[in-house]
Amino acid sequence: MGKIVAVSNQKGGVGKSTTVVNLAAALGGKNKKVLVVDVDAQGNTTTGLGIRKRAVKETVYEVIIGKSRAEDAILPTAFKGISLISSAQKLAGAEIELANFENRLMRLKMQLLTIKDRYDYILIDCPPSLSLITLNALTACDSVLIPIQCEFYSLEGLVQLMDTIKRTKDGYNPKMYIEGILFTMYVGRYNLTAQVVAEVKKYFPKDVYETVIPRNVALSEAPSHGKPIMYYDRTSRGSEAYEEFCVEFLQRIKSRGKK
Numbered sequence: 001m002g003k004i005v006a007v008s009n010q011k012g013g014v015g016k017s018t019t020v021v022n023l024a025a026a027l028g029g030k031n032k033k034v035l036v037v038d039v040d041a042q043g044n045t046t047t048g049l050g051i052r053k054r055a056v057k058e059t060v061y062e063v064i065i066g067k068s069r070a071e072d073a074i075l076p077t078a079f080k081g082i083s084l085i086s087s088a089q090k091l092a093g094a095e096i097e098l099a100n101f102e103n104r105l106m107r108l109k110m111q112l113l114t115i116k117d118r119y120d121y122i123l124i125d126c127p128p129s130l131s132l133i134t135l136n137a138l139t140a141c142d143s144v145l146i147p148i149q150c151e152f153y154s155l156e157g158l159v160q161l162m163d164t165i166k167r168t169k170d171g172y173n174p175k176m177y178i179e180g181i182l183f184t185m186y187v188g189r190y191n192l193t194a195q196v197v198a199e200v201k202k203y204f205p206k207d208v209y210e211t212v213i214p215r216n217v218a219l220s221e222a223p224s225h226g227k228p229i230m231y232y233d234r235t236s237r238g239s240e241a242y243e244e245f246c247v248e249f250l251q252r253i254k255s256r257g258k259k
Contacts, residue, residue, distance in 0.1 A: 002035075002118070002122055003143070003253070004116065004122045004124065005123050005142065005143050005179055006126055006137045007019055007020045007125055007144075008124075008126040008134065008137065009154075010129060010157050010160050011128060014147050014148055015149065016040075016128065017045045018213075020038075021036075022230070024082050024228070025080075027120070027250075029230065032081055032120040033083075034082050035083045035115070036083070037060060037084075038125045039087065039124060039125065039137055040087055042087070046087045050227060051086055053086060053089070056086040058072055059088035060086065061088040064094060064098070064136065065097055065098070070112060073085045074115070079228060091127075091133060095131060098132045105139045105172055108137060109139050124140065124141060130160070138176065139173050141173070145249075146161060147182045147213075148182070149184055150183055150186055150193040151196060155199060179249075179252075181209065182213065183208070184212075187215050209252075211244045213238065214237050214241055216241075221233075
């Protein structure tokens, strides 16, 4: 049985999609079988894996509203070990449709359970908002991975997200836990960086990864080429950082005794 990890932060622009794409690639490089599920209507993860959204007929939208089965929406990618369920702009309007459905927070979970045992890891890229789509992802997951940028507003976003996670855990997904907190766009010479890191570690000492993802030009360029960083520029600092993060990600899971 695979492990479902929701990658979430209610604040946008924190490196969420970048983390999904590059963690998936690093896991694939270690012979793990990975499914990426892009439930963000912006579709950055879909684009970052080289898939043209407009060419896809069966997307996560059709899966969530019940027009397609999850297994029928799975797409191959050009990258080792990675498959994808694509995003769609139609997701932006799915909130209204979902409001009328029974079990509206369980739609994604019920679909992913039918394919969970085919993969080592299923990574869900969540929207940067509190929405029914985000709540579907949090209800479906085993754990939550939180990328956070080293700036003040990210601290506010983290507090809001933790409240959402607690509410979802209490009401719909009691076994969910925090996979970890990953600092992104890290610039060590900034005083603010050190302050934000210290503040987060103060309140979540066991959840923060030692690995940090630096601000890196190659990481910014790779999505425009539809490639994870390890396929775009393997020698870059960004690629090395995500490789290191993948190792730590797997070590932490092993130490917990969970897949």
